[in-house]
Amino acid sequence: xxxxxxxxxxxxxxxxxxxxxxxxxxxxxxxxxxxxxxxxxxxxxxxxxxxxxxxxxxxxxxxxxxxxxxxxxxxxxxxxxxxxxxxxxxxxxxxxxxxxxxxxxxxxxxxxxxxxxxxxxxxxxxxxxxxxxxxxxxxxxxxxxxxxxxxxxxxxxxxxxxxxxxxxxxxxxxxxxxxxxxxxxxxxxxxxxxxxxxx
DNA sequence: AACAACCTCAACCGCATCAGA
DNA sequence: GTCTGATGCGGTTGAGGTTGT
Numbered sequence: 001x002x003x004x005x006x007x008x009x010x011x012x013x014x015x016x017x018x019x020x021x022x023x024x025x026x027x028x029x030x031x032x033x034x035x036x037x038x039x040x041x042x043x044x045x046x047x048x049x050x051x052x053x054x055x056x057x058x059x060x061x062x063x064x065x066x067x068x069x070x071x072x073x074x075x076x077x078x079x080x081x082x083x084x085x086x087x088x089x090x091x092x093x094x095x096x097x098x099x100x101x102x103x104x105x106x107x108x109x110x111x112x113x114x115x116x117x118x119x120x121x122x123x124x125x126x127x128x129x130x131x132x133x134x135x136x137x138x139x140x141x142x143x144x145x146x147x148x149x150x151x152x153x154x155x156x157x158x159x160x161x162x163x164x165x166x167x168x169x170x171x172x173x174x175x176x177x178x179x180x181x182x183x184x185x186x187x188x189x190x191x192x193x194x195x196x197x198x199x
Numbered sequence: 200a201a202c203a204a205c206c207t208c209a210a211c212c213g214c215a216t217c218a219g220a
Numbered sequence: 221g222t223c224t225g226a227t228g229c230g231g232t233t234g235a236g237g238t239t240g241t
Binding site: 201202203204205206207208209210211212213214215216217218219220 | 222223224225226227228229230231232233234235236237238239240241
Binding site for chain 1: 206207211212
């Protein structure tokens, strides 16, 4: 959607002007300038990028635009059943840690996943009895401790797929839940989470 | 056709954390 | 150890699109 008219022109969001910074929807020209500047300075020093790009946008705004829209390999469009399944599983494990979840969905942004969750999956989750992603029900997704009273947290590998007929969902728990590349603070958090879940 | 209600998603805001001085 | 600016994250907003009445 992108708040774009049929002729391709961008509709500017009406927001109160503050500090004379540009706000609202990015124009194609702004995108081009930003991408150009990032090409020179790299996607890291956002205050420098914001200044050099001469967009009159704050560093945070530039970063967000890059991360959620301009970055290469951004995947757009519908979530596959497998992606949806993975989001559900990751959310079950991590909660609203969107950036962590996004890190395991190549091409998807934390913002997109967050929006997707709020629009689709949270509703499905609320719809208790009927929610079923890739062949698992909400009941099955619960930790074993909740199902049986035993004190153990288990993330079940998917054993079926609802999207592509006949194709099994190859969900490697060890792969997707491999946090070895995370920052120490994140790793520590995950470890504590898992310890808490199993105690 | 007109209007209302709901949906979607880009973008903003505030806070937490990190890193360097 | 403290301060400060930069960066990252999650929650929320709001405008356009879509669907229902």
